Amino acid sequence: MSSFLKILLKNVLGGPSTDPFPFGPTFEPKRLRGRVVVDPDKCMGCGMCRNSCVAGAIDITKDAESKGWTITVWQDSCCLCASCRTYCPMKAIEIVPDWHSAHFEEDKYSRIEQHTIEYQPCAVCGKPVRVLSLAKAQELYRNDPDVDPELVRHMCRSCRQIKDAEAHVEILEAIPRKAPKQDAAAPEAEAKA
Amino acid sequence: MRLDIDTCLKKASVCSPWLFRINAGSCNGCDVELATTALIPRYDVERLGCHYTGSPRQADIVLVTGPVTIKMRDYVLRVWNEIPEPKVTVAVGICPISGGVFRDSYAIAGPLSRLVPVDVNVPGCPPRPQAIMEGVVLAKQIWMKKLGILEG
Ligand code: SF4
Ligand code: SF4
Ligand code: SF4
Numbered sequence: 001m002s003s004f005l006k007i008l009l010k011n012v013l014g015g016p017s018t019d020p021f022p023f024g025p026t027f028e029p030k031r032l033r034g035r036v037v038v039d040p041d042k043c044m045g046c047g048m049c050r051n052s053c054v055a056g057a058i059d060i061t062k063d064a065e066s067k068g069w070t071i072t073v074w075q076d077s078c079c080l081c082a083s084c085r086t087y088c089p090m091k092a093i094e095i096v097p098d099w100h101s102a103h104f105e106e107d108k109y110s111r112i113e114q115h116t117i118e119y120q121p122c123a124v125c126g127k128p129v130r131v132l133s134l135a136k137a138q139e140l141y142r143n144d145p146d147v148d149p150e151l152v153r154h155m156c157r158s159c160r161q162i163k164d165a166e167a168h169v170e171i172l173e174a175i176p177r178k179a180p181k182q183d184a185a186a187p188e189a190e191a192k193a
Numbered sequence: 194m195r196l197d198i199d200t201c202l203k204k205a206s207v208c209s210p211w212l213f214r215i216n217a218g219s220c221n222g223c224d225v226e227l228a229t230t231a232l233i234p235r236y237d238v239e240r241l242g243c244h245y246t247g248s249p250r251q252a253d254i255v256l257v258t259g260p261v262t263i264k265m266r267d268y269v270l271r272v273w274n275e276i277p278e279p280k281v282t283v284a285v286g287i288c289p290i291s292g293g294v295f296r297d298s299y300a301i302a303g304p305l306s307r308l309v310p311v312d313v314n315v316p317g318c319p320p321r322p323q324a325i326m327e328g329v330v331l332a333k334q335i336w337m338k339k340l341g342i343l344e345g
Contacts, residue, residue, distance in 0.1 A: 018237050021323045022330055032321070055287065055294045055318075077291040079318035102315045102328035104335075105306070108290065111316075 032097035033080040036073045040115035041133045042092035045069045049084035049093060058084060066128070068118035075101070075111045090136065122156035124163075129156040208242040210336050212329070213252030213276065217269045217305070219259030223286035226319040227256060230329075236322040241329060249275040254332045256325075260288035260295045261303030273309055279339035281332045283313045285325060290314045 019026055036057075049071075050058040057077040062069050073084075085093045103111060119128035132140075137149035146167060152160060165172065212231060216224055231238045231245045238245075246252055249272050261269055273282075282305075287293035289305035296304075305311055312335045315328035337343035 018234055018240075019323070021236075022326050023240070026323050056296060074291070076314060076316045077287055077293060077296070078316075079287055079294050081318075099317070099321050099324050100327060101317055101320055101324050102313060102331055104313060104331065105311050108306075108314055 033095045034097045034099040037094045039092045042090045052083045052087045055079045070116045073113040123154040124159040210253035211246045215257045217259035218262035218265045222319040223258035230322040230325045254281045256283045263302045266302040281336045
């Protein structure tokens with residue numbers, strides 16, 4: 001009986017516990033999954049998110065002239081499972097807590113997250129290349145003070161390899177090299193003969 | 194001026210659209226979310242003047258959950274047709290909107306907009322109760338427009 005009275009007193013003094021929404025503000029958990037957002041600076045167009053999407057909400061279309069690609073996330077198909085966020089190697093996908101999702105039927109196909117990402121010419125050879133985000137370049141080359149991340153992120157893969165080899169030419173030459181197999185076999189054959 | 198009984202009824206009923214719920218093969222996630230929105234005092238939908246009804250003949254706003262499976266299609270259409278005009282159809286969850294995770298399945302006749310005209314969509318899997326409340330608010334706006342009370 002006394003416990004019942006305690007609850008009664010608590011409820012009388014506590015005031016209403018009804019969520020004031022939609023007449024007032026509501027609470028919003030910090031990690032609430034509301035909407036998928038793609039960062040166009042980080043996305044490399046690898047297609048991992050599309051492959052892992054259970055709801056088929058992601059589309060990646062290549063430009064007809066190979067100038068870039070368009071990544072689209074259809075919010076009306078996304079089940080907010082976050083597997084794209086988990087598997088994106090570039091951490092380009094984020095889920096923000098914006099939960100105001102109700103909309104009229106006319107807006108059904110316009111509620112999309114879409115970015116067109118274009119290739120840019122390589123800083124050395126001019127070949128079209130996807131520019132790496134600055135943060136990623138800095139992360140990758142953090143132990144390499146000689147490398148300028150701003151330059152290296154604008155270079156294509158072959159040019160990066162060549163530049164890397166040039167920078168380490170002493171180390172590469174110091175590695176003892178095995179003689180090619182054919183040359184090694186030839187003197188033996190001569191000796192036998 | 195002739196007192197039009199229709200206008201009087203419309204004006205009197207404008208505060209209280211009644212809600213009806215159809216489960217068109219939902220996984221129950223959205224139904225649980227709907228039940229919490231409509232039934233528990235925490236998110237009290239009755240503050241909007243809405244009342245949950247068990248009969249389609251009394252309903253004004255119909256909330257549909259689930260991707261409309263082939264088995265459910267005829268039942269959904271039958272119940273939907275029993276709701277008197279003007280009615281507002283709300284698709285709750287990504288399933289009735291686009292098919293969601295079940296899209297392109299052999300067992301699916303939806304999405305809902307292929308079968309009946311939809312007015313409001315509330316995506317989410319499931320949407321949070323506050324989002325469903327927002328959807329009900331939008332549905333009420335449409336309902337008032339359909340009755341000719343609200344301009345637009
Ligand atoms: S968002 Fe991430 S996973 Fe998707 S294409 Fe871009 S880099 Fe790849
Ligand atoms: S959260 Fe899940 S359903 Fe949504 S886009 Fe990412 S993988 Fe697809
Ligand atoms: S939208 Fe998600 S929670 Fe709702 S019925 Fe479909 S699968 Fe279930």
